[in-house]
Amino acid sequence: MTARELDAAGITDPRLRDAYTHCRRLNARHGRTYFLATRLLPPGRRPAVHALYGFARHADDIVDVCDGDLRRLADDGTQRRAAALDRLADDLAHGLAGGTGAAPVTVALADTSRRYGIEHRHFTDFLGSMRSDLTVTEYADYGALRAYMHGSAAVIGLQMVPVLGTVVPREEAAPYAAELGVAFQLTNFLRDVGEDLDRGRIYVPQDLLAAHGVDRDLLRHCRDTGRTDPRVVAALRAFEALTRAAYDRAAPGVPLLDPVTRPCIRTAFVLYRGILDAVAGDGWAVLHRRAVVPRRRRVLTAADGLLRVAAARLATRRRSPDTPGTTAPSSARTKEAM
Structure with missing residues:
Protein backbone atom coordinates (compact mmCIF):
# COMPACT_ATOMS: atom_id res chain seq x y z
CA MET A 1 0.00 0.00 0.00
CA THR A 2 2.83 2.44 0.79
CA ALA A 3 4.51 1.76 -2.55
CA ARG A 4 1.22 2.41 -4.32
CA GLU A 5 0.85 5.79 -2.61
CA LEU A 6 4.44 6.77 -3.40
CA ASP A 7 4.06 5.68 -7.01
CA ALA A 8 0.83 7.67 -7.32
CA ALA A 9 2.62 10.74 -5.95
CA GLY A 10 5.47 10.33 -8.41
CA ILE A 11 8.04 9.82 -5.64
CA THR A 12 10.73 7.60 -7.14
CA ASP A 13 13.98 8.51 -5.38
CA PRO A 14 14.81 5.69 -2.90
CA ARG A 15 15.87 8.07 -0.13
CA LEU A 16 12.69 10.09 -0.47
CA ARG A 17 10.59 6.94 -0.48
CA ASP A 18 12.26 5.80 2.75
CA ALA A 19 11.69 9.21 4.34
CA TYR A 20 8.00 9.27 3.42
CA THR A 21 7.57 5.70 4.61
CA HIS A 22 9.06 6.69 7.98
CA CYS A 23 6.53 9.54 8.28
CA ARG A 24 3.68 7.22 7.35
CA ARG A 25 4.67 4.87 10.16
CA LEU A 26 4.63 7.77 12.63
CA ASN A 27 1.14 8.72 11.49
CA ALA A 28 -0.15 5.15 11.70
CA ARG A 29 1.37 4.61 15.15
CA HIS A 30 0.46 7.86 16.88
CA GLY A 31 -2.37 9.52 14.95
CA ARG A 32 -5.10 6.91 14.92
CA THR A 33 -7.97 9.27 14.10
CA TYR A 34 -5.86 11.40 11.76
CA PHE A 35 -4.47 8.36 9.95
CA LEU A 36 -7.93 6.88 9.46
CA ALA A 37 -9.10 10.10 7.83
CA THR A 38 -5.97 10.28 5.67
CA ARG A 39 -6.84 6.89 4.18
CA LEU A 40 -9.78 8.63 2.48
CA LEU A 41 -7.50 10.90 0.45
CA PRO A 42 -6.49 10.03 -3.12
CA PRO A 43 -3.33 7.90 -2.85
CA GLY A 44 -1.12 10.49 -4.50
CA ARG A 45 -1.78 13.09 -1.80
CA ARG A 46 -1.37 10.85 1.22
CA PRO A 47 2.46 10.95 1.37
CA ALA A 48 2.41 14.75 1.70
CA VAL A 49 -0.02 14.54 4.63
CA HIS A 50 2.15 11.87 6.24
CA ALA A 51 5.17 14.17 5.86
CA LEU A 52 3.37 17.10 7.50
CA TYR A 53 2.17 14.89 10.35
CA GLY A 54 5.51 13.14 10.76
CA PHE A 55 7.45 16.37 11.15
CA ALA A 56 4.95 17.81 13.62
CA ARG A 57 4.93 14.58 15.62
CA HIS A 58 8.71 14.41 15.70
CA ALA A 59 8.96 17.97 17.02
CA ASP A 60 6.21 17.35 19.57
CA ASP A 61 7.99 14.22 20.79
CA ILE A 62 11.18 16.22 21.35
CA VAL A 63 9.27 18.67 23.52
CA ASP A 64 7.38 16.05 25.50
CA VAL A 65 10.17 13.54 26.17
CA CYS A 66 10.40 13.28 29.94
CA ASP A 67 13.33 12.35 32.15
CA GLY A 68 12.47 9.81 34.80
CA ASP A 69 9.15 10.38 36.53
CA LEU A 70 6.61 11.82 34.07
CA ARG A 71 5.80 14.56 36.56
CA ARG A 72 9.32 15.90 36.89
CA LEU A 73 11.26 17.45 34.05
CA ALA A 74 14.93 18.03 34.88
CA ASP A 75 16.42 21.40 33.94
CA ASP A 76 19.16 19.78 31.89
CA GLY A 77 16.47 17.82 30.05
CA THR A 78 14.84 21.10 29.00
CA GLN A 79 18.19 22.29 27.67
CA ARG A 80 18.65 19.09 25.72
CA ARG A 81 15.19 19.39 24.20
CA ALA A 82 15.86 23.00 23.20
CA ALA A 83 19.10 21.92 21.54
CA ALA A 84 17.29 19.09 19.74
CA LEU A 85 14.68 21.54 18.41
CA ASP A 86 17.47 23.82 17.20
CA ARG A 87 19.08 20.94 15.36
CA LEU A 88 15.75 20.02 13.80
CA ALA A 89 15.20 23.63 12.68
CA ASP A 90 18.69 23.82 11.18
CA ASP A 91 18.21 20.52 9.37
CA LEU A 92 14.87 21.67 7.96
CA ALA A 93 16.30 25.02 6.85
CA HIS A 94 19.06 23.16 5.05
CA GLY A 95 16.52 20.91 3.34
CA LEU A 96 14.23 23.79 2.36
CA ALA A 97 17.23 25.59 0.85
CA GLY A 98 17.86 22.63 -1.43
CA GLY A 99 20.19 20.57 0.75
CA THR A 100 19.77 16.88 1.40
CA GLY A 101 18.75 17.06 5.06
CA ALA A 102 19.53 14.44 7.66
CA ALA A 103 16.38 13.39 9.53
CA PRO A 104 13.75 11.49 7.52
CA VAL A 105 11.02 13.88 8.69
CA THR A 106 12.87 16.91 7.34
CA VAL A 107 13.73 15.16 4.08
CA ALA A 108 10.06 14.35 3.45
CA LEU A 109 8.81 17.74 4.63
CA ALA A 110 11.21 19.72 2.44
CA ASP A 111 10.15 17.66 -0.57
CA THR A 112 6.46 18.17 0.22
CA SER A 113 7.00 21.91 0.64
CA ARG A 114 8.59 22.10 -2.82
CA ARG A 115 5.94 19.98 -4.50
CA TYR A 116 2.99 21.93 -3.12
CA GLY A 117 4.46 25.39 -2.64
CA ILE A 118 3.89 25.47 1.13
CA GLU A 119 5.16 28.68 2.71
CA HIS A 120 8.25 28.17 4.86
CA ARG A 121 7.03 30.63 7.49
CA HIS A 122 4.42 28.11 8.58
CA PHE A 123 7.19 25.75 9.68
CA THR A 124 9.04 28.57 11.45
CA ASP A 125 5.90 29.56 13.34
CA PHE A 126 5.26 25.96 14.31
CA LEU A 127 8.73 25.46 15.75
CA GLY A 128 8.36 28.75 17.64
CA HIS A 150 -1.36 30.09 15.70
CA GLY A 151 1.99 28.32 15.53
CA SER A 152 1.01 25.01 17.07
CA ALA A 153 -2.30 24.42 15.26
CA ALA A 154 -3.51 27.08 12.82
CA VAL A 155 -0.41 26.78 10.63
CA ILE A 156 -0.99 23.02 10.38
CA GLY A 157 -4.30 23.78 8.68
CA LEU A 158 -2.59 26.33 6.44
CA GLN A 159 0.04 23.77 5.44
CA MET A 160 -2.72 21.35 4.46
CA VAL A 161 -4.60 23.67 2.10
CA PRO A 162 -2.22 23.32 -0.89
CA VAL A 163 -2.21 19.53 -0.50
CA LEU A 164 -5.98 19.23 -0.24
CA GLY A 165 -6.71 21.62 -3.07
CA THR A 166 -9.62 24.06 -3.24
CA VAL A 167 -12.43 25.13 -5.55
CA VAL A 168 -11.82 28.77 -4.65
CA PRO A 169 -8.60 30.78 -4.37
CA ARG A 170 -6.53 29.36 -1.52
CA GLU A 171 -6.69 32.58 0.49
CA GLU A 172 -10.46 32.18 0.79
CA ALA A 173 -10.17 28.71 2.28
CA ALA A 174 -7.16 29.48 4.48
CA PRO A 175 -8.97 31.08 7.48
CA TYR A 176 -11.30 28.11 7.79
CA ALA A 177 -8.43 25.63 7.57
CA ALA A 178 -6.56 27.53 10.27
CA GLU A 179 -9.64 27.51 12.50
CA LEU A 180 -10.10 23.77 12.04
CA GLY A 181 -6.51 23.26 13.14
CA VAL A 182 -7.34 25.29 16.26
CA ALA A 183 -10.50 23.25 16.88
CA PHE A 184 -8.56 20.00 16.66
CA GLN A 185 -5.95 21.22 19.11
CA LEU A 186 -8.50 22.55 21.58
CA THR A 187 -10.06 19.10 21.47
CA ASN A 188 -6.70 17.54 22.28
CA PHE A 189 -6.19 19.99 25.13
CA LEU A 190 -9.53 19.01 26.66
CA ARG A 191 -8.90 15.29 26.22
CA ASP A 192 -5.35 15.48 27.59
CA VAL A 193 -5.82 17.76 30.62
CA GLY A 194 -4.42 15.14 32.99
CA GLU A 195 -1.45 14.16 30.84
CA ASP A 196 -0.53 17.79 30.21
CA LEU A 197 -0.75 18.52 33.93
CA ASP A 198 1.78 15.77 34.54
CA ARG A 199 4.10 17.60 32.16
CA GLY A 200 3.61 20.76 34.16
CA ARG A 201 1.35 22.46 31.59
CA ILE A 202 -2.20 23.79 31.75
CA TYR A 203 -3.74 24.84 28.45
CA VAL A 204 -7.16 25.74 29.83
CA PRO A 205 -6.90 29.55 30.25
CA GLN A 206 -6.28 30.73 33.80
CA ASP A 207 -9.09 33.29 33.76
CA LEU A 208 -11.56 30.61 32.73
CA LEU A 209 -10.41 28.33 35.53
CA ALA A 210 -10.52 31.14 38.07
CA ALA A 211 -14.07 32.06 37.06
CA HIS A 212 -15.11 28.60 38.27
CA GLY A 213 -12.94 28.55 41.38
CA VAL A 214 -10.28 26.26 39.91
CA ASP A 215 -6.52 26.57 40.20
CA ARG A 216 -3.48 24.37 39.59
CA ASP A 217 -3.60 22.96 43.12
CA LEU A 218 -7.20 21.78 42.72
CA LEU A 219 -6.41 20.16 39.37
CA ARG A 220 -3.41 18.45 40.93
CA HIS A 221 -5.50 17.25 43.86
CA CYS A 222 -8.13 15.76 41.53
CA ARG A 223 -5.45 14.11 39.43
CA ASP A 224 -3.73 12.59 42.47
CA THR A 225 -6.87 11.41 44.26
CA GLY A 226 -8.89 10.26 41.27
CA ARG A 227 -11.79 12.50 42.29
CA THR A 228 -13.88 14.80 40.11
CA ASP A 229 -14.77 18.22 41.50
CA PRO A 230 -17.92 20.09 40.33
CA ARG A 231 -15.87 23.27 39.89
CA VAL A 232 -13.49 21.47 37.56
CA VAL A 233 -16.37 20.01 35.57
CA ALA A 234 -17.87 23.50 35.17
CA ALA A 235 -14.56 24.85 33.88
CA LEU A 236 -14.17 21.96 31.46
CA ARG A 237 -17.70 22.53 30.17
CA ALA A 238 -16.84 26.17 29.49
CA PHE A 239 -13.69 25.11 27.65
CA GLU A 240 -15.75 22.65 25.62
CA ALA A 241 -18.02 25.53 24.57
CA LEU A 242 -14.99 27.43 23.27
CA THR A 243 -13.96 24.34 21.33
CA ARG A 244 -17.38 23.76 19.76
CA ALA A 245 -17.45 27.41 18.68
CA ALA A 246 -14.17 26.84 16.83
CA TYR A 247 -15.71 23.87 14.98
CA ASP A 248 -18.70 26.03 14.05
CA ARG A 249 -16.40 28.70 12.61
CA ALA A 250 -14.38 26.11 10.66
CA ALA A 251 -17.32 24.17 9.18
CA PRO A 252 -18.06 26.51 6.20
CA GLY A 253 -14.55 25.80 4.90
CA VAL A 254 -15.13 22.12 4.11
CA PRO A 255 -17.20 22.76 0.94
CA LEU A 256 -14.40 25.01 -0.33
CA LEU A 257 -12.03 22.05 -0.66
CA ASP A 258 -11.43 19.89 -3.72
CA PRO A 259 -14.37 17.44 -3.84
CA VAL A 260 -12.06 14.40 -3.74
CA THR A 261 -10.46 15.57 -0.47
CA ARG A 262 -13.58 16.79 1.33
CA PRO A 263 -14.50 13.31 2.67
CA CYS A 264 -11.13 13.10 4.44
CA ILE A 265 -11.55 16.42 6.22
CA ARG A 266 -15.23 15.82 6.94
CA THR A 267 -14.33 12.49 8.55
CA ALA A 268 -11.60 14.07 10.66
CA PHE A 269 -14.04 16.84 11.59
CA VAL A 270 -16.72 14.40 12.74
CA LEU A 271 -14.34 12.09 14.61
CA TYR A 272 -12.45 14.84 16.41
CA ARG A 273 -15.63 16.64 17.39
CA GLY A 274 -16.88 13.27 18.59
CA ILE A 275 -14.10 13.31 21.21
CA LEU A 276 -16.02 16.14 22.88
CA ASP A 277 -19.06 13.88 23.17
CA ALA A 278 -16.84 11.09 24.51
CA VAL A 279 -15.44 13.40 27.20
CA ALA A 280 -18.93 14.35 28.34
CA GLY A 281 -20.10 10.74 28.16
CA ASP A 282 -17.21 9.71 30.39
CA GLY A 283 -18.27 12.14 33.11
CA TRP A 284 -15.59 14.74 32.39
CA ALA A 285 -12.96 12.43 33.83
CA VAL A 286 -10.14 13.76 31.62
CA LEU A 287 -7.96 14.31 34.68
CA HIS A 288 -7.94 10.56 35.21
CA ARG A 289 -8.19 8.92 31.78
CA ARG A 290 -8.33 9.71 28.07
CA ALA A 291 -11.78 9.69 26.45
CA VAL A 292 -12.04 7.65 23.24
CA VAL A 293 -14.60 7.75 20.43
CA PRO A 294 -16.33 4.33 20.37
CA ARG A 295 -15.03 1.98 17.70
CA ARG A 296 -18.50 1.56 16.19
CA ARG A 297 -18.78 5.30 15.62
CA ARG A 298 -15.30 5.44 14.06
CA VAL A 299 -16.18 2.60 11.69
CA LEU A 300 -19.52 4.11 10.67
CA THR A 301 -17.96 7.52 10.10
CA ALA A 302 -15.19 6.00 8.01
CA ALA A 303 -17.72 4.01 5.99
CA ASP A 304 -19.68 7.18 5.27
CA GLY A 305 -16.42 8.79 4.20
CA LEU A 306 -15.69 5.96 1.79
CA LEU A 307 -19.09 6.38 0.15
CA ARG A 308 -18.45 10.10 -0.24
CA VAL A 309 -15.01 9.39 -1.71
CA ALA A 310 -16.50 7.03 -4.29
CA ALA A 311 -19.13 9.58 -5.27
CA ALA A 312 -16.60 12.40 -5.54
CA ARG A 313 -14.18 10.39 -7.66
CA LEU A 314 -16.96 9.22 -9.95
CA ALA A 315 -18.01 12.83 -10.45
CA THR A 316 -14.39 13.81 -11.10
CA ARG A 317 -14.02 11.16 -13.82
CA ARG A 318 -17.12 12.52 -15.55
CA ARG A 319 -15.67 15.99 -15.97
CA SER A 320 -12.46 17.33 -17.39
CA PRO A 321 -9.56 17.22 -14.88
CA ASP A 322 -8.96 20.89 -15.67
CA THR A 323 -12.40 22.13 -14.66
CA PRO A 324 -12.17 25.95 -14.36
CA GLY A 325 -12.06 27.23 -10.79
CA THR A 326 -10.43 24.15 -9.29
CA THR A 327 -7.04 24.84 -7.73
CA ALA A 328 -6.10 21.30 -6.74
CA PRO A 329 -2.44 20.57 -7.61
CA SER A 330 -2.23 19.53 -11.29
CA SER A 331 0.40 16.88 -10.53
CA ALA A 332 -1.97 15.30 -8.05
CA ARG A 333 -4.86 15.30 -10.52
CA THR A 334 -2.96 13.25 -13.07
CA LYS A 335 -1.45 10.66 -10.73
CA GLU A 336 -4.25 9.76 -8.35
CA ALA A 337 -5.94 6.87 -10.12
CA MET A 338 -7.34 4.39 -7.66
Whole structure:
Protein backbone atom coordinates (compact mmCIF):
# COMPACT_ATOMS: atom_id res chain seq x y z
CA MET A 1 0.00 0.00 0.00
CA THR A 2 2.83 2.44 0.79
CA ALA A 3 4.51 1.76 -2.55
CA ARG A 4 1.22 2.41 -4.32
CA GLU A 5 0.85 5.79 -2.61
CA LEU A 6 4.44 6.77 -3.40
CA ASP A 7 4.06 5.68 -7.01
CA ALA A 8 0.83 7.67 -7.32
CA ALA A 9 2.62 10.74 -5.95
CA GLY A 10 5.47 10.33 -8.41
CA ILE A 11 8.04 9.82 -5.64
CA THR A 12 10.73 7.60 -7.14
CA ASP A 13 13.98 8.51 -5.38
CA PRO A 14 14.81 5.69 -2.90
CA ARG A 15 15.87 8.07 -0.13
CA LEU A 16 12.69 10.09 -0.47
CA ARG A 17 10.59 6.94 -0.48
CA ASP A 18 12.26 5.80 2.75
CA ALA A 19 11.69 9.21 4.34
CA TYR A 20 8.00 9.27 3.42
CA THR A 21 7.57 5.70 4.61
CA HIS A 22 9.06 6.69 7.98
CA CYS A 23 6.53 9.54 8.28
CA ARG A 24 3.68 7.22 7.35
CA ARG A 25 4.67 4.87 10.16
CA LEU A 26 4.63 7.77 12.63
CA ASN A 27 1.14 8.72 11.49
CA ALA A 28 -0.15 5.15 11.70
CA ARG A 29 1.37 4.61 15.15
CA HIS A 30 0.46 7.86 16.88
CA GLY A 31 -2.37 9.52 14.95
CA ARG A 32 -5.10 6.91 14.92
CA THR A 33 -7.97 9.27 14.10
CA TYR A 34 -5.86 11.40 11.76
CA PHE A 35 -4.47 8.36 9.95
CA LEU A 36 -7.93 6.88 9.46
CA ALA A 37 -9.10 10.10 7.83
CA THR A 38 -5.97 10.28 5.67
CA ARG A 39 -6.84 6.89 4.18
CA LEU A 40 -9.78 8.63 2.48
CA LEU A 41 -7.50 10.90 0.45
CA PRO A 42 -6.49 10.03 -3.12
CA PRO A 43 -3.33 7.90 -2.85
CA GLY A 44 -1.12 10.49 -4.50
CA ARG A 45 -1.78 13.09 -1.80
CA ARG A 46 -1.37 10.85 1.22
CA PRO A 47 2.46 10.95 1.37
CA ALA A 48 2.41 14.75 1.70
CA VAL A 49 -0.02 14.54 4.63
CA HIS A 50 2.15 11.87 6.24
CA ALA A 51 5.17 14.17 5.86
CA LEU A 52 3.37 17.10 7.50
CA TYR A 53 2.17 14.89 10.35
CA GLY A 54 5.51 13.14 10.76
CA PHE A 55 7.45 16.37 11.15
CA ALA A 56 4.95 17.81 13.62
CA ARG A 57 4.93 14.58 15.62
CA HIS A 58 8.71 14.41 15.70
CA ALA A 59 8.96 17.97 17.02
CA ASP A 60 6.21 17.35 19.57
CA ASP A 61 7.99 14.22 20.79
CA ILE A 62 11.18 16.22 21.35
CA VAL A 63 9.27 18.67 23.52
CA ASP A 64 7.38 16.05 25.50
CA VAL A 65 10.17 13.54 26.17
CA CYS A 66 10.40 13.28 29.94
CA ASP A 67 13.33 12.35 32.15
CA GLY A 68 12.47 9.81 34.80
CA ASP A 69 9.15 10.38 36.53
CA LEU A 70 6.61 11.82 34.07
CA ARG A 71 5.80 14.56 36.56
CA ARG A 72 9.32 15.90 36.89
CA LEU A 73 11.26 17.45 34.05
CA ALA A 74 14.93 18.03 34.88
CA ASP A 75 16.42 21.40 33.94
CA ASP A 76 19.16 19.78 31.89
CA GLY A 77 16.47 17.82 30.05
CA THR A 78 14.84 21.10 29.00
CA GLN A 79 18.19 22.29 27.67
CA ARG A 80 18.65 19.09 25.72
CA ARG A 81 15.19 19.39 24.20
CA ALA A 82 15.86 23.00 23.20
CA ALA A 83 19.10 21.92 21.54
CA ALA A 84 17.29 19.09 19.74
CA LEU A 85 14.68 21.54 18.41
CA ASP A 86 17.47 23.82 17.20
CA ARG A 87 19.08 20.94 15.36
CA LEU A 88 15.75 20.02 13.80
CA ALA A 89 15.20 23.63 12.68
CA ASP A 90 18.69 23.82 11.18
CA ASP A 91 18.21 20.52 9.37
CA LEU A 92 14.87 21.67 7.96
CA ALA A 93 16.30 25.02 6.85
CA HIS A 94 19.06 23.16 5.05
CA GLY A 95 16.52 20.91 3.34
CA LEU A 96 14.23 23.79 2.36
CA ALA A 97 17.23 25.59 0.85
CA GLY A 98 17.86 22.63 -1.43
CA GLY A 99 20.19 20.57 0.75
CA THR A 100 19.77 16.88 1.40
CA GLY A 101 18.75 17.06 5.06
CA ALA A 102 19.53 14.44 7.66
CA ALA A 103 16.38 13.39 9.53
CA PRO A 104 13.75 11.49 7.52
CA VAL A 105 11.02 13.88 8.69
CA THR A 106 12.87 16.91 7.34
CA VAL A 107 13.73 15.16 4.08
CA ALA A 108 10.06 14.35 3.45
CA LEU A 109 8.81 17.74 4.63
CA ALA A 110 11.21 19.72 2.44
CA ASP A 111 10.15 17.66 -0.57
CA THR A 112 6.46 18.17 0.22
CA SER A 113 7.00 21.91 0.64
CA ARG A 114 8.59 22.10 -2.82
CA ARG A 115 5.94 19.98 -4.50
CA TYR A 116 2.99 21.93 -3.12
CA GLY A 117 4.46 25.39 -2.64
CA ILE A 118 3.89 25.47 1.13
CA GLU A 119 5.16 28.68 2.71
CA HIS A 120 8.25 28.17 4.86
CA ARG A 121 7.03 30.63 7.49
CA HIS A 122 4.42 28.11 8.58
CA PHE A 123 7.19 25.75 9.68
CA THR A 124 9.04 28.57 11.45
CA ASP A 125 5.90 29.56 13.34
CA PHE A 126 5.26 25.96 14.31
CA LEU A 127 8.73 25.46 15.75
CA GLY A 128 8.36 28.75 17.64
CA SER A 129 5.31 27.41 19.48
CA MET A 130 7.12 24.13 20.17
CA ARG A 131 9.95 26.08 21.80
CA SER A 132 7.50 27.97 23.99
CA ASP A 133 6.25 24.66 25.39
CA LEU A 134 9.66 24.22 27.01
CA THR A 135 9.18 27.25 29.25
CA VAL A 136 5.53 28.36 29.19
CA THR A 137 3.33 26.33 31.51
CA GLU A 138 0.01 28.24 31.43
CA TYR A 139 -1.93 30.93 29.58
CA ALA A 140 -3.60 33.91 31.21
CA ASP A 141 -6.59 34.04 28.87
CA TYR A 142 -7.98 32.71 25.62
CA GLY A 143 -6.24 35.43 23.63
CA ALA A 144 -2.85 34.28 24.90
CA LEU A 145 -3.74 30.67 24.12
CA ARG A 146 -4.85 31.64 20.61
CA ALA A 147 -1.50 33.34 20.00
CA TYR A 148 0.26 30.12 20.94
CA MET A 149 -2.10 28.04 18.79
CA HIS A 150 -1.36 30.09 15.70
CA GLY A 151 1.99 28.32 15.53
CA SER A 152 1.01 25.01 17.07
CA ALA A 153 -2.30 24.42 15.26
CA ALA A 154 -3.51 27.08 12.82
CA VAL A 155 -0.41 26.78 10.63
CA ILE A 156 -0.99 23.02 10.38
CA GLY A 157 -4.30 23.78 8.68
CA LEU A 158 -2.59 26.33 6.44
CA GLN A 159 0.04 23.77 5.44
CA MET A 160 -2.72 21.35 4.46
CA VAL A 161 -4.60 23.67 2.10
CA PRO A 162 -2.22 23.32 -0.89
CA VAL A 163 -2.21 19.53 -0.50
CA LEU A 164 -5.98 19.23 -0.24
CA GLY A 165 -6.71 21.62 -3.07
CA THR A 166 -9.62 24.06 -3.24
CA VAL A 167 -12.43 25.13 -5.55
CA VAL A 168 -11.82 28.77 -4.65
CA PRO A 169 -8.60 30.78 -4.37
CA ARG A 170 -6.53 29.36 -1.52
CA GLU A 171 -6.69 32.58 0.49
CA GLU A 172 -10.46 32.18 0.79
CA ALA A 173 -10.17 28.71 2.28
CA ALA A 174 -7.16 29.48 4.48
CA PRO A 175 -8.97 31.08 7.48
CA TYR A 176 -11.30 28.11 7.79
CA ALA A 177 -8.43 25.63 7.57
CA ALA A 178 -6.56 27.53 10.27
CA GLU A 179 -9.64 27.51 12.50
CA LEU A 180 -10.10 23.77 12.04
CA GLY A 181 -6.51 23.26 13.14
CA VAL A 182 -7.34 25.29 16.26
CA ALA A 183 -10.50 23.25 16.88
CA PHE A 184 -8.56 20.00 16.66
CA GLN A 185 -5.95 21.22 19.11
CA LEU A 186 -8.50 22.55 21.58
CA THR A 187 -10.06 19.10 21.47
CA ASN A 188 -6.70 17.54 22.28
CA PHE A 189 -6.19 19.99 25.13
CA LEU A 190 -9.53 19.01 26.66
CA ARG A 191 -8.90 15.29 26.22
CA ASP A 192 -5.35 15.48 27.59
CA VAL A 193 -5.82 17.76 30.62
CA GLY A 194 -4.42 15.14 32.99
CA GLU A 195 -1.45 14.16 30.84
CA ASP A 196 -0.53 17.79 30.21
CA LEU A 197 -0.75 18.52 33.93
CA ASP A 198 1.78 15.77 34.54
CA ARG A 199 4.10 17.60 32.16
CA GLY A 200 3.61 20.76 34.16
CA ARG A 201 1.35 22.46 31.59
CA ILE A 202 -2.20 23.79 31.75
CA TYR A 203 -3.74 24.84 28.45
CA VAL A 204 -7.16 25.74 29.83
CA PRO A 205 -6.90 29.55 30.25
CA GLN A 206 -6.28 30.73 33.80
CA ASP A 207 -9.09 33.29 33.76
CA LEU A 208 -11.56 30.61 32.73
CA LEU A 209 -10.41 28.33 35.53
CA ALA A 210 -10.52 31.14 38.07
CA ALA A 211 -14.07 32.06 37.06
CA HIS A 212 -15.11 28.60 38.27
CA GLY A 213 -12.94 28.55 41.38
CA VAL A 214 -10.28 26.26 39.91
CA ASP A 215 -6.52 26.57 40.20
CA ARG A 216 -3.48 24.37 39.59
CA ASP A 217 -3.60 22.96 43.12
CA LEU A 218 -7.20 21.78 42.72
CA LEU A 219 -6.41 20.16 39.37
CA ARG A 220 -3.41 18.45 40.93
CA HIS A 221 -5.50 17.25 43.86
CA CYS A 222 -8.13 15.76 41.53
CA ARG A 223 -5.45 14.11 39.43
CA ASP A 224 -3.73 12.59 42.47
CA THR A 225 -6.87 11.41 44.26
CA GLY A 226 -8.89 10.26 41.27
CA ARG A 227 -11.79 12.50 42.29
CA THR A 228 -13.88 14.80 40.11
CA ASP A 229 -14.77 18.22 41.50
CA PRO A 230 -17.92 20.09 40.33
CA ARG A 231 -15.87 23.27 39.89
CA VAL A 232 -13.49 21.47 37.56
CA VAL A 233 -16.37 20.01 35.57
CA ALA A 234 -17.87 23.50 35.17
CA ALA A 235 -14.56 24.85 33.88
CA LEU A 236 -14.17 21.96 31.46
CA ARG A 237 -17.70 22.53 30.17
CA ALA A 238 -16.84 26.17 29.49
CA PHE A 239 -13.69 25.11 27.65
CA GLU A 240 -15.75 22.65 25.62
CA ALA A 241 -18.02 25.53 24.57
CA LEU A 242 -14.99 27.43 23.27
CA THR A 243 -13.96 24.34 21.33
CA ARG A 244 -17.38 23.76 19.76
CA ALA A 245 -17.45 27.41 18.68
CA ALA A 246 -14.17 26.84 16.83
CA TYR A 247 -15.71 23.87 14.98
CA ASP A 248 -18.70 26.03 14.05
CA ARG A 249 -16.40 28.70 12.61
CA ALA A 250 -14.38 26.11 10.66
CA ALA A 251 -17.32 24.17 9.18
CA PRO A 252 -18.06 26.51 6.20
CA GLY A 253 -14.55 25.80 4.90
CA VAL A 254 -15.13 22.12 4.11
CA PRO A 255 -17.20 22.76 0.94
CA LEU A 256 -14.40 25.01 -0.33
CA LEU A 257 -12.03 22.05 -0.66
CA ASP A 258 -11.43 19.89 -3.72
CA PRO A 259 -14.37 17.44 -3.84
CA VAL A 260 -12.06 14.40 -3.74
CA THR A 261 -10.46 15.57 -0.47
CA ARG A 262 -13.58 16.79 1.33
CA PRO A 263 -14.50 13.31 2.67
CA CYS A 264 -11.13 13.10 4.44
CA ILE A 265 -11.55 16.42 6.22
CA ARG A 266 -15.23 15.82 6.94
CA THR A 267 -14.33 12.49 8.55
CA ALA A 268 -11.60 14.07 10.66
CA PHE A 269 -14.04 16.84 11.59
CA VAL A 270 -16.72 14.40 12.74
CA LEU A 271 -14.34 12.09 14.61
CA TYR A 272 -12.45 14.84 16.41
CA ARG A 273 -15.63 16.64 17.39
CA GLY A 274 -16.88 13.27 18.59
CA ILE A 275 -14.10 13.31 21.21
CA LEU A 276 -16.02 16.14 22.88
CA ASP A 277 -19.06 13.88 23.17
CA ALA A 278 -16.84 11.09 24.51
CA VAL A 279 -15.44 13.40 27.20
CA ALA A 280 -18.93 14.35 28.34
CA GLY A 281 -20.10 10.74 28.16
CA ASP A 282 -17.21 9.71 30.39
CA GLY A 283 -18.27 12.14 33.11
CA TRP A 284 -15.59 14.74 32.39
CA ALA A 285 -12.96 12.43 33.83
CA VAL A 286 -10.14 13.76 31.62
CA LEU A 287 -7.96 14.31 34.68
CA HIS A 288 -7.94 10.56 35.21
CA ARG A 289 -8.19 8.92 31.78
CA ARG A 290 -8.33 9.71 28.07
CA ALA A 291 -11.78 9.69 26.45
CA VAL A 292 -12.04 7.65 23.24
CA VAL A 293 -14.60 7.75 20.43
CA PRO A 294 -16.33 4.33 20.37
CA ARG A 295 -15.03 1.98 17.70
CA ARG A 296 -18.50 1.56 16.19
CA ARG A 297 -18.78 5.30 15.62
CA ARG A 298 -15.30 5.44 14.06
CA VAL A 299 -16.18 2.60 11.69
CA LEU A 300 -19.52 4.11 10.67
CA THR A 301 -17.96 7.52 10.10
CA ALA A 302 -15.19 6.00 8.01
CA ALA A 303 -17.72 4.01 5.99
CA ASP A 304 -19.68 7.18 5.27
CA GLY A 305 -16.42 8.79 4.20
CA LEU A 306 -15.69 5.96 1.79
CA LEU A 307 -19.09 6.38 0.15
CA ARG A 308 -18.45 10.10 -0.24
CA VAL A 309 -15.01 9.39 -1.71
CA ALA A 310 -16.50 7.03 -4.29
CA ALA A 311 -19.13 9.58 -5.27
CA ALA A 312 -16.60 12.40 -5.54
CA ARG A 313 -14.18 10.39 -7.66
CA LEU A 314 -16.96 9.22 -9.95
CA ALA A 315 -18.01 12.83 -10.45
CA THR A 316 -14.39 13.81 -11.10
CA ARG A 317 -14.02 11.16 -13.82
CA ARG A 318 -17.12 12.52 -15.55
CA ARG A 319 -15.67 15.99 -15.97
CA SER A 320 -12.46 17.33 -17.39
CA PRO A 321 -9.56 17.22 -14.88
CA ASP A 322 -8.96 20.89 -15.67
CA THR A 323 -12.40 22.13 -14.66
CA PRO A 324 -12.17 25.95 -14.36
CA GLY A 325 -12.06 27.23 -10.79
CA THR A 326 -10.43 24.15 -9.29
CA THR A 327 -7.04 24.84 -7.73
CA ALA A 328 -6.10 21.30 -6.74
CA PRO A 329 -2.44 20.57 -7.61
CA SER A 330 -2.23 19.53 -11.29
CA SER A 331 0.40 16.88 -10.53
CA ALA A 332 -1.97 15.30 -8.05
CA ARG A 333 -4.86 15.30 -10.52
CA THR A 334 -2.96 13.25 -13.07
CA LYS A 335 -1.45 10.66 -10.73
CA GLU A 336 -4.25 9.76 -8.35
CA ALA A 337 -5.94 6.87 -10.12
CA MET A 338 -7.34 4.39 -7.66
